[in-house]
Amino acid sequence: MQPSLPKFTIKLKREQKVVEAMTSAKTHRDCKIGEQINIIAPNFSGEQESNLDRRAQDTSTEEKKDDCSDDDHQDCNNAQNQLVVYNPADADSDDIGSQSSRTYSLQNQAYKISPSVGAFTVQCSICFKWRFLPSKEKYEEIREHITEQPFVCEAAREWRPEISCNDEPDIRQDGSRLWAIDRPNIAQPPRGWERLLRIRGFGGSRFADVYYISPSGKKLRSTVEIQRYLLQHPDEAEGVALSRFSFQTPKPLQKNFVKKRTDHVASPDGRVNGTLESSQGSPMSWTRPEANAELQLEMVNYTAPVVEPTDHRTAPCQDPFLKAIDRPTKRSKQPSGHMYNAGCTYGNLQKYEGSRT
DNA sequence: GCCACCGGTGGC
DNA sequence: GCCACCGGTGGC
Numbered sequence: 001m002q003p004s005l006p007k008f009t010i011k012l013k014r015e016q017k018v019v020e021a022m023t024s025a026k027t028h029r030d031c032k033i034g035e036q037i038n039i040i041a042p043n044f045s046g047e048q049e050s051n052l053d054r055r056a057q058d059t060s061t062e063e064k065k066d067d068c069s070d071d072d073h074q075d076c077n078n079a080q081n082q083l084v085v086y087n088p089a090d091a092d093s094d095d096i097g098s099q100s101s102r103t104y105s106l107q108n109q110a111y112k113i114s115p116s117v118g119a120f121t122v123q124c125s126i127c128f129k130w131r132f133l134p135s136k137e138k139y140e141e142i143r144e145h146i147t148e149q150p151f152v153c154e155a156a157r158e159w160r161p162e163i164s165c166n167d168e169p170d171i172r173q174d175g176s177r178l179w180a181i182d183r184p185n186i187a188q189p190p191r192g193w194e195r196l197l198r199i200r201g202f203g204g205s206r207f208a209d210v211y212y213i214s215p216s217g218k219k220l221r222s223t224v225e226i227q228r229y230l231l232q233h234p235d236e237a238e239g240v241a242l243s244r245f246s247f248q249t250p251k252p253l254q255k256n257f258v259k260k261r262t263d264h265v266a267s268p269d270g271r272v273n274g275t276l277e278s279s280q281g282s283p284m285s286w287t288r289p290e291a292n293a294e295l296q297l298e299m300v301n302y303t304a305p306v307v308e309p310t311d312h313r314t315a316p317c318q319d320p321f322l323k324a325i326d327r328p329t330k331r332s333k334q335p336s337g338h339m340y341n342a343g344c345t346y347g348n349l350q351k352y353e354g355s356r357t
Numbered sequence: 358g359c360c361a362c363c364g365g366t367g368g369c
Numbered sequence: 370g371c372c373a374c375c376g377g378t379g380g381c
Binding site: 206223224225247249 | 375
Binding site for chain 1: 360361363364
């Protein structure tokens with residue numbers, strides 16, 4: 001039994017994807033912070049699912065395969081303490097780019113939700129069930145110390161007094177989301193500052209961007225900019241250490257989510273090096289944004305989602321929290337069909353990955 | 358003109 | 370291959 005390691009999940013706004021982060025023993029060994037990100041896209045087939053929340057799903061009656069073939073999440077059996085950055089219904093949220101927060105009711109309580117990320121969950125290190133977190137702030141608080149202080153259901157009683165490991169998980173991995181591994185132990189932003197994670201579209205040159213919003217609303221995108229800003233705004237720099245800022249981003253499980261640096265640019269007909277790009281040529285199953293648009297989270301009147309012990313490898317998602325709409329890409333330059341082609345099954349993904357260099 | 362988003366690239 | 374940084378650009 002290897003030591004438990006953090007695992008994070010992020011569900012992307014309007015992308016019907018969950019970016020899930022977990023820490024595997026391997027990555028912990030290989031990486032300074034020992035994190036990876038697993039992204040699971042729409043129509044993700046359980047047959048080919050990752051092992052990200054295998055333990056969580058093991059709480060159901062279904063049987064699991066033990067193929068941890070992917071090097072990046074091979075130590076899936078140690079996936080614990082997962083955090084999920086999960087986006088609530090954003091159908092009415094056109095202010096995706098804004099920094100404003102919304103309030104919604106979660107089990108008769110009002111919680112502030114970041115429009116850029118949404119709701120957050122964490123995986124219990126005891127029962128491996130996933131629990132929603134009431135806020136991004138709580139997520140960041142837990143993430144900051146997730147390694148030395150693994151999350152347990154009991155800790156959720158802070159905002160859900162009745163919760164226990166005996167309750168159904170709030171969320172399970174299914175095929176409708178994108179998974180990525182977030183980084184553990186990222187310092188909470190200094191008081192008055194906000195850390196923003198923006199997920200890019202499929203096939204981009206990188207997976208995500210991190211921004212910090214200063215108390216005065218200035219958006220900063222690198223430590224250089226922050227350092228410069230602090231020098232120019234000493235009133236906001238007091239007690240603010242650069243070490244409090246981290247621009248580390250989650251990493252997608254779907255390895256081809258991010259275009260390789262050596263990848264060739266696809267020609268207009270979608271061909272790369274004479275072959276069709278995955279978005280058109282692979283047998284992936286895609287979810288169009290229009291289809292996703294009708295999927296909305298139901299964060300209001302929240303109760304712990306009751307998930308039947310069905311086979312998630314084939315059954316559609318029944319958890320209302322798993323319903324989300326996609327985050328539109330502002331730049332029309334990126335074909336939406338390409339972007340939403342992230343909705344591949346895991347098997348297809350691996351097949352595709354196998355063709356990568 | 359602003360800015361969110363994306364790509365490119367140097368450095369490691 | 371990954372990260373950090375920053376320039377380009379299209380939508381508004």
